[in-house]
Amino acid sequence: MNEIDKLLNDYFEGLTSIEEEKRLKQYFESDRVKPEHQMYKTLFAAFSQEREWTSPPARLPRESKRKPFNLKLWIPLSGAVAACGLLLFFTTPFSRFQKPDYVVIVNGRHITNAREARCYADRMFFEAEKEMKESFRSVIRARQITQNMDADKIFEGVHKSITDRQTQEK
Amino acid sequence: MDAQQFQRQILCYSDKMYRMARSILLDESGAKDAFQDLVMRLWERRDQLDIIENKQAFSLTSMRNLCVDLLRKKLEYGGLTADIVSSAPDPQQELEEQDSLHNIHRLIDSLPELQRTIVRMKDVEEIDIREIAQILYMSENAVTVNLSRARKKLRDMIVTIQQSEEKQYERNR
Numbered sequence: 001m002n003e004i005d006k007l008l009n010d011y012f013e014g015l016t017s018i019e020e021e022k023r024l025k026q027y028f029e030s031d032r033v034k035p036e037h038q039m040y041k042t043l044f045a046a047f048s049q050e051r052e053w054t055s056p057p058a059r060l061p062r063e064s065k066r067k068p069f070n071l072k073l074w075i076p077l078s079g080a081v082a083a084c085g086l087l088l089f090f091t092t093p094f095s096r097f098q099k100p101d102y103v104v105i106v107n108g109r110h111i112t113n114a115r116e117a118r119c120y121a122d123r124m125f126f127e128a129e130k131e132m133k134e135s136f137r138s139v140i141r142a143r144q145i146t147q148n149m150d151a152d153k154i155f156e157g158v159h160k161s162i163t164d165r166q167t168q169e170k
Numbered sequence: 171m172d173a174q175q176f177q178r179q180i181l182c183y184s185d186k187m188y189r190m191a192r193s194i195l196l197d198e199s200g201a202k203d204a205f206q207d208l209v210m211r212l213w214e215r216r217d218q219l220d221i222i223e224n225k226q227a228f229s230l231t232s233m234r235n236l237c238v239d240l241l242r243k244k245l246e247y248g249g250l251t252a253d254i255v256s257s258a259p260d261p262q263q264e265l266e267e268q269d270s271l272h273n274i275h276r277l278i279d280s281l282p283e284l285q286r287t288i289v290r291m292k293d294v295e296e297i298d299i300r301e302i303a304q305i306l307y308m309s310e311n312a313v314t315v316n317l318s319r320a321r322k323k324l325r326d327m328i329v330t331i332q333q334s335e336e337k338q339y340e341r342n343r
Contacts, residue, residue, distance in 0.1 A: 011321065012318065012321045012322050012325055013318050014314045014315070014317035014318035014321065015314070015318075017298075018296055018298055021292075021293070021296075022296075039328050039329065039332045040325075040328065042270045042271060042273075042274050042328075043274055043324060043328060044293075045271060045274075046271050046274035046275055046278070047290075047293040047294050049271055049275075050189065050275070050290065050294045051294050051295075053185070053188070053189050053192065054184075054185050054188070055184040055185050055187065055188030055189075055202075055205055056188070056202050056205065056206070058181050058184055058205075058206065058209040059206060059209075059210075060173060060176070060209070060210075060213050061210075061213070
């Protein structure tokens with residue numbers, strides 16, 4: 001029994017190593033295949049052909065371009081921010097943030113800001129003055145009407161106009 | 171593991187994974203879908219893949235498990251036998267077909283799923299018995315036994331076809 005026959009026997013028993021099977025494949029790819037072994041040539045050729053089947057391209061989702069969290073950068077940065085905050089806290093005058101010691105109540109509304117209270121008062125006084133002027137117009141008009149409703153004046157006027165007309169007719 | 175590492179360590183086995191899917195499912199488009207599905211799953215778990223030593227074995231095991239699950243689901247919905255096999259070609263039919271390579275593929279597909287998987291892992295992918303046993307959760311002896319059975323079945327079918335060809339030749343003389 002030659003080497004190839006022995007290899008083929010071991011091959012079909014499942015006992016050949018990877019190297020021995022490579023030798024068999026090389027034999028069946030060559031032109032030296034004996035007639036009694038021709039029937040197995042196609043079998044090894046089929047295995048070689050299957051080895052050429054390739055996968056489709058793998059589609060992966062795009063990775064996010066977000067950079068990884070850099071702890072080495074953020075620790076000192078957050079420390080600096082905290083230090084600035086503390087500095088501001090201790091150096092800022094508190095009077096601006098203290099509760100005022102007066103309250104102005106305007107029309108039921110509590111106003112603690114002096115400037116705002118002044119502005120509010122000015123606005124209200126202006127609107128009151130405007131309203132007063134508006135309302136006094138009717139009073140002045142009424143006085144005028146009252147003055148014009150004097151009976152003696154009216155009769156005197158009528159008498160005068162009649163007299164004038166009579167004079168013209170003559 | 172970033173995209174480049176994933177490409178280098180996992181996608182380098184793409185062809186083997188795809189061929190395994192194609193062998194088990196006996197369906198090219200189904201194999202492509204299964205392959206893409208597995209690649210997506212491995213990508214989603216890429217951070218856990220660094221601890222795996224034998225990534226080839228892991229990839230092929232995952233591929234096989236996925237395909238076997240797909241076959242089981244198809245079985246639940248009916249229409250398939252428990253062990254999906256391709257029908258063995260009629261020897262007479264073989265004489266009429268020109269493409270002998272195609273016939274051999276069909277012969278291999280006609281083997282039971284475990285046998286054709288082992289034959290292809292050994293003869294196409296050139297994976298050794300020890301690693302095949304690891305991928306299939308079998309003993310090395312069981313792998314050797316199944317490999318031997320598969321190759322002998324192929325030999326018997328090839329011999330049957332050869333004898334049919336000779337008889338046909340004699341008849342035509």
